[in-house]
Amino acid sequence: xxxxxxxxxxxxxxxxxxxxxxxxxxxxxxxxxxxxxxxxxxxxxxxxxxxxxxxxxxxxxxxxxxxxxxxxxxxxxxxxxxxxxxxxxxxxxxxxxxxxxxxxxxxxxxxxxxxxxxxxxxxxxxxxxxxxxxxxxxxxxxxxxxxxxxxxxxxxxxxxxxxxxxxxxxxxxxxxxxxxxxxxxxxxxxxxxxxxxxxxxxxxxxxxxxxxxxxxxxxxxxxxxxxxxxxxxxxxxxxxxxxxxxxxxxxxxxxxxxxxxxxxxxxxxxxxxxxxxxxxxxxxxxxxxxxxxxxxxxxxxxxxxx
Numbered sequence: 001x002x003x004x005x006x007x008x009x010x011x012x013x014x015x016x017x018x019x020x021x022x023x024x025x026x027x028x029x030x031x032x033x034x035x036x037x038x039x040x041x042x043x044x045x046x047x048x049x050x051x052x053x054x055x056x057x058x059x060x061x062x063x064x065x066x067x068x069x070x071x072x073x074x075x076x077x078x079x080x081x082x083x084x085x086x087x088x089x090x091x092x093x094x095x096x097x098x099x100x101x102x103x104x105x106x107x108x109x110x111x112x113x114x115x116x117x118x119x120x121x122x123x124x125x126x127x128x129x130x131x132x133x134x135x136x137x138x139x140x141x142x143x144x145x146x147x148x149x150x151x152x153x154x155x156x157x158x159x160x161x162x163x164x165x166x167x168x169x170x171x172x173x174x175x176x177x178x179x180x181x182x183x184x185x186x187x188x189x190x191x192x193x194x195x196x197x198x199x200x201x202x203x204x205x206x207x208x209x210x211x212x213x214x215x216x217x218x219x220x221x222x223x224x225x226x227x228x229x230x231x232x233x234x235x236x237x238x239x240x241x242x243x244x245x246x247x248x249x250x251x252x253x254x255x256x257x258x259x260x261x262x263x264x265x266x267x268x269x270x271x272x273x274x275x276x277x278x279x280x281x282x283x284x285x286x287x288x289x290x291x292x293x294x295x296x297x298x299x300x301x302x303x304x305x306x
Contacts, residue, residue, distance in 0.1 A: 024068050024069065037106065094173070098138075121218075137159055142213040144249075145209075146256075146263065147208045153256040183201075187201060187279050196279065202269070
């Protein structure tokens with residue numbers, strides 16, 4: 001093995017180790033949080049399944065629940081059997097840090113925005129590991145609210161590493177997780193960032209809707225990226241352009257629209273139902289293609305945390 005091959009092999013081993021180590025660490029953090037409020041066990045169940053799924057499709061080598069949990073696996077499987085039974089057949093609805101986010105909001109209460117963002121900052125920085133590829137934390141958090149109501153809705157950016165993983169989870173979110181209006185906006189664009197023909201579900205948020213993202217580790221407020229500007233009509237976007245649906249704004253606005261239905265009629269454009277059905281078929285076909293590439297035998301259902 002020459003020096004170049006040796007270096008590549010060492011980098012691969014470090015990457016594999018970081019996946020296992022950080023998967024275990026974020027599970028450990030969630031269990032610690034759950035001890036503060038046992039009723040939040042559903043979020044531990046959810047993150048276990050999400051991480052096990054990401055381990056299953058992990059390349060070049062799968063990372064099994066036993067690889068992640070080691071000697072703690074029998075105990076965890078006894079308490080949370082669902083993720084162990086379903087991670088290789090059912091799809092998670094969200095990426096890991098969304099479970100962390102909802103756990104923290106449940107513990108502190110949705111009206112304590114400063115405390116929530118500070119707690120998430122502590123967790124993300126605790127998970128931070130120099131040169132680690134897999135940290136399972138989101139880069140941004142977004143808070144959306146009606147300015148006249150001041151009820152906050154929180155969202156996290158996709159917390160999975162890899163182009164394939166991101167495309168899978170964005171497709172899943174469009175098909176079964178997000179509010180249909182957010183899904184329509186995101187599905188307006190293909191995974192290659194090109195806009196679809198004959199389908200436009202993009203929206204223009206009203207002035208009374210606040211949508212503010214921030215860096216989860218520093219707390220610094222961030223402008224929307226150009227992609228979110230296209231999707232949601234957010235003003236003064238940056239020149240940065242992430243894959244459509246990757247950003248925290250999508251999850252945050254989805255929760256806002258689920259919670260404040262009267263906003264929907266003011267911001268959501270009508271779309272042709274038959275054309276939407278066709279777009280949904282295309283999104284599902286792309287999802288199935290990516291799952292086949294990962295040798296994942298999907299049973300066409302999504303995991304419901306217990």
